[in-house]
Amino acid sequence: EIYAFQDKGGREICLRPELTASVVRFFVSDLTTLPRPLKMFYFGQCFRYERPQAGRYREFFQFGAEIIGNATPETDAEAIGLAAAILERTGLKDYRIRVGHIGILREMLAQAGVSGDQASPILQKLDKKIYPEAEELMAQAGVDAKVAQDIISTTQVTGPISVLDSHQGPASDYIRQVCDILLAMGFGNVSVDLGVVRGLAYYTGMVFEVDAPKLGAEKQICGGGSYSLSELFGGEKVFSTGFAIGFDRTLLALQAEGVQCVRAGITVFVVPVGDSVRNKAFEIVAQLRRSGISADVDLMRRGVGKSLKYAATVPSRFAVIVGDKELESSSVTLRDMNSGEQTLIKMQDLVKELKR
């Protein structure tokens, strides 16, 4: 349910439930003259007005991407492959991609005499696998009971790409091409699932979902497909393919797999031995940072021992200890935080040494 309210001026407002519409609106208003395909991504909060549960909050984060320009198996495979590559880069090991095609069900419904407007509520029931209600709606739309059963059993076709052999047709050929490209790209955990319908009415062709089985019942972490929305916002009709990854649930999946976040740490922590060299320590840390070295400096006026302890927790690979005596020869002490080894080093050699 959408998070809607009236603002102080009595306007009907809602907090955005998703970001694809925003991307397409931006495309229609500003980007239609750019060479295509256009590739865009987003990361942001969305909102729903529903009772919060584990991994399903009122305010949630979505990462997504859209490829705007055409409806080709290449575009669809590129979108699915990007979603898979992102999930792999998070460190997630166990995820499954299920690919379907909304056109197969739309075509079957159309042949049974069900128009586009009537089809949407039926598809929504099929998406949620509420079969009795789907059957009832199909009966109301005049679909023969045997045909209705056939449609329902089509949504239950899942498995390796070979399951398409019993469902010949252009949509099957299309899915097969998408899957072949994904295999060529090295994404092997792809299966066919003609029950992937997606809740939204704007999908036109390929649809896909990604599960993290470790999450149990609420396992879907990504969904997408090819669609056409730009005409709704006053633009020409342009086919696109996009997806959104549920950020919160992906974090839960990573947690369930025991993936650890490693703190990157810094290269060097600068420690002044006393008040007289404090400003010099800041001069040095600023120079190191301008040279592209990640560097930090004591802000707490701690002694050398305590500063080195803090540096170890950051963690920092090196410490630079700045003392009056060493500065007389334009030198500082460089300490390897792992070995504890300390060497005197000319300041002019510091950047080179730390970049080794």
Place this chain on the structure above:
Amino acid sequence: EIYAFQDKGGREICLRPELTASVVRFFVSDLTTLPRPLKMFYFGQCFRYERPQAGRYREFFQFGAEIIGNATPETDAEAIGLAAAILERTGLKDYRIRVGHIGILREMLAQAGVSGDQASPILQKLDKKIYPEAEELMAQAGVDAKVAQDIISTTQVTGPISVLDSHQGPASDYIRQVCDILLAMGFGNVSVDLGVVRGLAYYTGMVFEVDAPKLGAEKQICGGGSYSLSELFGGEKVFSTGFAIGFDRTLLALQAEGVQCVRAGITVFVVPVGDSVRNKAFEIVAQLRRSGISADVDLMRRGVGKSLKYAATVPSRFAVIVGDKELESSSVTLRDMNSGEQTLIKMQDLVKELKR
């Protein structure tokens, strides 16, 4: 004015007006046992319910950072220096840092018998430079007219660090130390402005603002200072220093300076010469990406000529043309997009060549 509303359940809700409170709440709930100082940053939307104007929208983006742990001139200088370094990295040339100290005015008001609660509304008027109303509030609080005039003229002290010579005291010494560290770090465009008061009541010591003069009247792009908030959220009192950069107005400042955003482009665009090598092109692009090379591939089923034209607009430094004949000898054609020079190259050498 805060963007507040009632949700469908009748709850009083507001969209966040800023993010420092969120950071401090997170600190109090989860991070108090970590070694200090803690450095955190954020980037996100905030909301105000006000009439939108240029660079001042109802939904606006703030980038900010907080250093939690102590009140030292080092911490304050580090925060100001970070804000300055970020602005420099955006490409902004003309920006000015003004540093003040809320303690100077609080001390003067306290000596005139004005308590903390009474001081806040006076400071707010002084912040907005509405002097008659500030005078009226001070008169109501029993401040002698001459002292009130003295307080007002203190807020008008601006200029190089030497202007502090006529305002001796601990707060002046403190500002001088902050400015000295900033100079040591190479940030020269710092001046003193005792009129920097900041609207929020939680500031305790150093306060600063950054202007982009090219923006005219609405020129402030950053503000911050040292504060203590954690005790409001049930934590122990911990001093912190933070700032927020107004992202939208910084973009306007960059625009006013004519700073151009350069498209990074990609290293290589992969072009299949026909349908028979399309999947091979995807295999190659996936391998290049896994090797850390930014690579894209034709999704539109264009011919070679049109694909190369598109690749030039991305822009891509190289193109890899995949043809049946070349594949027979495990080779592809590598095209330098600038010179147009083409060479046959073994696929196994492609990554090495592109990483040169």
